[in-house]
Amino acid sequence: MAWGACIAALLLLLLLAAAGGGNGGVHCLEEGSMSRSRRALQGRHYLRSRAVGGATVLELRHHSFSSAPSKSKEEEADALLSSDAARVASLQWRIENYRVIGSSDAAAAAVAASKAQVPVTSGAKLRTLNYVATVGLGGGEATVIVDTASELTWVQCKPCESCHDQQEPLFDPTSSPSYAAVPCNSSSCDALQVATGMSGPAACGSADQPACSYTLSYRDGSYSRGVLARDKLSLAGQAVDGFVFGCGTSNQGAPFGGTSGLMGLGRSQLSLVSQTMDQFGGVFSYCLPLKESDSSGSLVLGDDLSVYRNSTPIVYASMVSDPLQGPFYFLNLTGITVGSQEVDSSGFSAGKVIIDSGTVITSLVPSIYNAVKAEFLSQFAEYPQAPAFSILDTCFNMTGLREVQVPSLKLVFDGGVEVEVDSSGVLYFVSSDSSQVCLAMAALKSEYETSIIGNYQQKNMRVIFDTSGSQVGFAQETCGYI
Numbered sequence: 001m002a003w004g005a006c007i008a009a010l011l012l013l014l015l016l017a018a019a020g021g022g023n024g025g026v027h028c029l030e031e032g033s034m035s036r037s038r039r040a041l042q043g044r045h046y047l048r049s050r051a052v053g054g055a056t057v058l059e060l061r062h063h064s065f066s067s068a069p070s071k072s073k074e075e076e077a078d079a080l081l082s083s084d085a086a087r088v089a090s091l092q093w094r095i096e097n098y099r100v101i102g103s104s105d106a107a108a109a110a111v112a113a114s115k116a117q118v119p120v121t122s123g124a125k126l127r128t129l130n131y132v133a134t135v136g137l138g139g140g141e142a143t144v145i146v147d148t149a150s151e152l153t154w155v156q157c158k159p160c161e162s163c164h165d166q167q168e169p170l171f172d173p174t175s176s177p178s179y180a181a182v183p184c185n186s187s188s189c190d191a192l193q194v195a196t197g198m199s200g201p202a203a204c205g206s207a208d209q210p211a212c213s214y215t216l217s218y219r220d221g222s223y224s225r226g227v228l229a230r231d232k233l234s235l236a237g238q239a240v241d242g243f244v245f246g247c248g249t250s251n252q253g254a255p256f257g258g259t260s261g262l263m264g265l266g267r268s269q270l271s272l273v274s275q276t277m278d279q280f281g282g283v284f285s286y287c288l289p290l291k292e293s294d295s296s297g298s299l300v301l302g303d304d305l306s307v308y309r310n311s312t313p314i315v316y317a318s319m320v321s322d323p324l325q326g327p328f329y330f331l332n333l334t335g336i337t338v339g340s341q342e343v344d345s346s347g348f349s350a351g352k353v354i355i356d357s358g359t360v361i362t363s364l365v366p367s368i369y370n371a372v373k374a375e376f377l378s379q380f381a382e383y384p385q386a387p388a389f390s391i392l393d394t395c396f397n398m399t400g401l402r403e404v405q406v407p408s409l410k411l412v413f414d415g416g417v418e419v420e421v422d423s424s425g426v427l428y429f430v431s432s433d434s435s436q437v438c439l440a441m442a443a444l445k446s447e448y449e450t451s452i453i454g455n456y457q458q459k460n461m462r463v464i465f466d467t468s469g470s471q472v473g474f475a476q477e478t479c480g481y482i
C-alpha cells in the first residue's frame with residue numbers, strides 16, 4: 001500500500017522531471033522481500049533468443065549464485081562487495097600486466113608473462129553480480145556470464161579435472177562432430193598468446209599433445225585452464241562456424257557457479273565481437289535489468305538500432321585507443337555532475353576509465369571519488385550519516401523515511417557527452433531497515449589505478465559498444481527482453 005503510494009510518487013516525479021528537463025528521482029525505501037523470486041530464478045531455464053532484422057537478440061538475466069540463501073541482506077551485501085573489490089583489484093593487475101607486456105622492457109614482460117600463467121588462489125569466497133545469456137555451442141546449450149573485460153569465450157569441458165556446478169550438461173568434445181582442437185602452430189594460438197601474455201612454448205603443451213593450451217587467471221582466485229578449440233556457435237539460430245573458444249577442463253571460481261562459463265566480449269582478436277565481425281559488424285549492446293525486479297534485459301549483436309527501446313536519443317562517447325589496452329573498453333571521463341552541481345577534481349585530467357559489464361560498483365580514483373563524496377554529503381546533509389559498509393563509505397541512516405529524493409548523477413565524457421545514471425544506480429541499500437543506505441560508488445587505492453564504471457551504474461540503459469566506429473553509445477531504456 002505504502003509501496004504503491006511510493007510508486008505513484010515516483011511516477012509523479014518522473015512526469016515532473018520530464019516536464020522540467022529534470023534531475024534525480026524518488027527512491028522508495030520499502031524494498032520487498034525479493035529473495036523468493038531470486039531463488040526461483042535459480043531453478044533456471046534456458047534464456048531466450050531470436051534474430052530480428054539485422055540483429056540477434058539474446059535475453060539477459062541477472063545471475064546471483066548463492067550457496068547459502070539463508071544469509072541476511074547485510075551478509076549478502078558484504079560478500080558481494082568484497083568479491084567486487086577482488087574483481088576491481090584483478091582488473092587493475094591485468095591493466096598493469098598488459099601495459100608491461102606491451103612495453104619494450106623484455107625482462108619485466110617475461111616476469112609478467114610468467115605471473116599470468118600462475119593461477120592465484122586467494123581462497124576468497126567469491127560471488128558476484130553478473131549477467132548471463134544462453135548460446136548454442138556444438139550441439140548443446142551454454143549459459144554464460146557476459147564479460148566485456150574478457151578476451152576469450154570459454155566453457156567447462158569434459159573430461160573435467162575440476163569443474164564447478166553448472167545448469168547445463170557439460171560440453172563434451174567427443175559428442176560434437178564439428179569440434180576441433182586448435183593446433184599450436186595456428187594464428188589463433190598466436191593471438192591467444194598475445195591476448196593473455198602467455199609465451200609460446202607454454203601455450204603449446206608437449207610434443208605428444210600439440211594442442212594450444214590456455215590459462216585465464218582472474219587473479220581473484222578464479223581461473224579456467226584447458227585447450228583452445230573450434231566449434232559451431234549458435235546465436236539465436238545464427239551459426240558462427242569454427243568459433244574459437246576455450247575448452248576448460250580445470251576451472252575454479254564461485255562467480256561462475258551455475259553457469260557453463262563466460263562470453264568474452266572484450267576488444268581483442270579472439271573475443272566474440274571480433275570473431276563475428278562479418279555477421280555483426282563489430283557492434284553489440286546491452287540493457288542490464290534491475291536485480292530486484294526479476295526482469296530480463298537484452299544483449300543485442302549487430303548494429304540494427306531499430307530493435308532498441310530507448311526513450312532518449314543515443315549519445316556517443318569516443319573510445320580512447322591505446323595499443324596496450326588489452327581487451328578493455330576505455331572512455332575519457334572528463335566530469336561528473338551531482339544534482340546540478342559539477343564536481344571539480346584534478347583527477348579528471350587522467351581521462352582514461354574502463355566501462356565494464358562485470359564490475360558492480362563504480363570505482364573511482366581517490367581524487368574524483370572524494371570530490372563526488374563531498375558534493376553528495378552536502379546535498380544529503382539533511383540525512384543522518386551511518387557507518388561505512390565494506391567498500392562503501394558514504395552512508396546514511398534513512399530508517400523511518402518513506403522515500404528519499406535522489407540527486408541525479410551524470411557522467412560526462414570527452415566532447416561534453418552527458419550520461420545520466422538511472423536513479424536505481426545511485427544508492428545501495430545495505431540493510432532491509434534502511435539504516436545503512438550508501439552512495440553506490442567506491443574509491444580506488446591510488447591515483448595511479450584506473451577508474452571503472454560498473455554495472456550498477458549502467459542499469460536501465462542501452463549501452464552500445466561500437467568497436468568499428470570506436471565509440472560507446474548511451475541512451476535511457478527500461479530493460480526488457482525485446
Ligand SMILES: *[C@@H]1O[C@H](CO)[C@@H](O)[C@H](O)[C@H]1NC(C)=O
Pocket residue numbers: 183185186
Ligand atoms: C602445423 O603443423 C602441422 C603438423 O606439424 C602441419 O601439417 C601444418 O602444415 C602446420 N600448419 C601451419 C599453419 O604451419
Ligand SMILES: *[C@@H]1O[C@H](CO)[C@@H](O)[C@H](O)[C@H]1NC(C)=O
Pocket residue numbers: 386397398399400435
Ligand atoms: C537509525 O535511526 C533510527 C531512527 O532515528 C535509530 O533508532 C537507529 O538506532 C539508527 N541506526 C543506526 C545504525 O544508526
Ligand SMILES: *[C@@H]1O[C@H](CO)[C@@H](O)[C@H](O)[C@H]1NC(C)=O
Pocket residue numbers: 320332334350351352414415
Ligand atoms: C580527454 O579529454 C580531454 C578534454 O577534451 C583532453 O584534453 C584529453 O587529452 C583527453 N584524454 C585522452 C586520453 O584522450
